[in-house]
Amino acid sequence: MKLEKKLLLxxxxxxxxxxxxxxxxxxxxxxxxxxxxxxxxGYRLLSKMxxxxxxxxxxxxxxxxPQKRVYSVTDLGKRAFLDLLKENLRSFSKPEFAGFxxxxxxxxxxxxxxxxxxxxxxxxxxxxxxSLDEISESVRxxxxxxxxxxxxxxxxxxxxxxxIGRLGEES
Amino acid sequence: MKLEKKLLLxxxxxxxxxxxxxxxxxxxxxxxxxxxxxxxxGYRLLSKMxxxxxxxxxxxxxxxxPQKRVYSVTDLGKRAFLDLLKENLRSFSKPEFAGFxxxxxxxxxxxxxxxxxxxxxxxxxxxxxxSLDEISESVRxxxxxxxxxxxxxxxxxxxxxxxIGRLGEES
DNA sequence: TAGAGCATGTAATATGTTACATGATTCC
DNA sequence: GGAATCATGTAACATATTACATGCTCTA
Numbered sequence: 201m202k203l204e205k206k207l208l209l210x211x212x213x214x215x216x217x218x219x220x221x222x223x224x225x226x227x228x229x230x231x232x233x234x235x236x237x238x239x240x241x242g243y244r245l246l247s248k249m250x251x252x253x254x255x256x257x258x259x260x261x262x263x264x265x266p267q268k269r270v271y272s273v274t275d276l277g278k279r280a281f282l283d284l285l286k287e288n289l290r291s292f293s294k295p296e297f298a299g300f301x302x303x304x305x306x307x308x309x310x311x312x313x314x315x316x317x318x319x320x321x322x323x324x325x326x327x328x329x330x331s332l333d334e335i336s337e338s339v340r341x342x343x344x345x346x347x348x349x350x351x352x353x354x355x356x357x358x359x360x361x362x363x364i365g366r367l368g369e370e371s
Numbered sequence: 372m373k374l375e376k377k378l379l380l381x382x383x384x385x386x387x388x389x390x391x392x393x394x395x396x397x398x399x400x401x402x403x404x405x406x407x408x409x410x411x412x413g414y415r416l417l418s419k420m421x422x423x424x425x426x427x428x429x430x431x432x433x434x435x436x437p438q439k440r441v442y443s444v445t446d447l448g449k450r451a452f453l454d455l456l457k458e459n460l461r462s463f464s465k466p467e468f469a470g471f472x473x474x475x476x477x478x479x480x481x482x483x484x485x486x487x488x489x490x491x492x493x494x495x496x497x498x499x500x501x502s503l504d505e506i507s508e509s510v511r512x513x514x515x516x517x518x519x520x521x522x523x524x525x526x527x528x529x530x531x532x533x534x535i536g537r538l539g540e541e542s
Numbered sequence: 543t544a545g546a547g548c549a550t551g552t553a554a555t556a557t558g559t560t561a562c563a564t565g566a567t568t569c570c
Numbered sequence: 571g572g573a574a575t576c577a578t579g580t581a582a583c584a585t586a587t588t589a590c591a592t593g594c595t596c597t598a
Binding site: 201204207208211214234235236281282284285286288289290291292293294295296297298299300301302303304305306308309313314317318320321324325328342343344345347348349351352355356359363 | 372375378379382385405406407452453455456457459460461462463464465466467468469470471472473474475476477479480484485488489491492495496499513514515516518519520522523526527530534
């Protein structure tokens with residue numbers, strides 16, 4: 201996972217220079233970003249990459265606001281970025297579907313209960329889907345990952361709906 | 372993630388008693404299991420769950436083979452299992468798609484190169500898909516998670532193929 | 543007789559999260 | 571005047587992987 205997080209940070213910093221807080225804000229809501237990056241982990245990775253010479257920072261100050269460390273990617277970092285990028289495109293990393301584990305054990309619950317629980321889940325899924333769906337056409341065009349996730353969630357919604365339907369027939 | 376791993380272990384142990392090595396063998400190849408569980412982590416979780424009173428073991432020995440610790444789920448463990456199961460069905464945990472991160476940065480590479488890398492990836496994807504596909508109809512019927520993953524991979528293959536196609540037109 | 547498999551784990555390391563700390567500023 | 575936001579991080583903890591250790595048995 202770590203490598204993908206570095207790849208993401210290097211990619212973002214190459215589109216424009218940013219400081220830690222700014223990146224964190226960007227990723228915090230992150231409905232359209234395929235991985236999770238928490239605040240303190242973000243800062244840690246930036247420090248690590250700076251120590252490794254992949255990025256450098258200059259200190260900036262706007263008026264009376266706290267100092268910021270504005271990072272930019274070094275030549276070494278750009279080479280590292282390309283290596284990470286190639287590796288990422290070339291290889292296939294099995295995603296983990298933690299939420300699927302329970303599906304195989306639904307038989308342990310009465311169908312009515314399982315159905316109710318899956319309906320709760322369906323609502324959450326739909327809500328998340330809508331947030332992806334609201335992303336503008338132009339942004340999505342430039343971000344194939346969002347298109348991917350969009351399709352994933354629409355299928356997931358269909359599958360869960362079907363399951364609920366089948367549970368209804370059983371009871 | 373940890374909770375899903377415990378859920379999985381408890382579920383497996385309720386279908387039949389097993390020892391650590393056996394569970395690990397089962398999950399090691401795991402083309403049809405939605406999460407990863409490495410050997411030493413498996414042993415660790417079993418110890419933890421035993422310490423918490425969720426499972427117990429009896430020691431068995433077949434002939435001259437090493438002793439085994441055969442685990443079974445306690446009443447407390449069964450209750451914990453049901454709680455974990457309900458929580459898993461009810462909630463929606465965003466999967467992370469580490470492999471998608473690079474897709475948004477393809478523009479940093481010449482289309483021909485990106486296309487070649489994605490073709491490598493496509494082969495790996497197809498190979499994995501075939502291994503899922505070989506799972507028998509009856510096993511898949513009993514494991515909705517496999518059906519889910521199966522659909523996921525077939526879509527993923529299509530998307531990556533399309534991308535390669537589009538990159539071909541660009542160059 | 544060498545290597546794979548059976549069976550258990552520990553130790554060291556890597557990775558990630560949560561809660562906490564700080565101190566100014568801006569908004570209500 | 572109090573809460574939210576800006577901005578940085580550290581410390582403690584939680585989780586997971588890798589490499590290593592042990593020692594027996596079965597197979598080629």
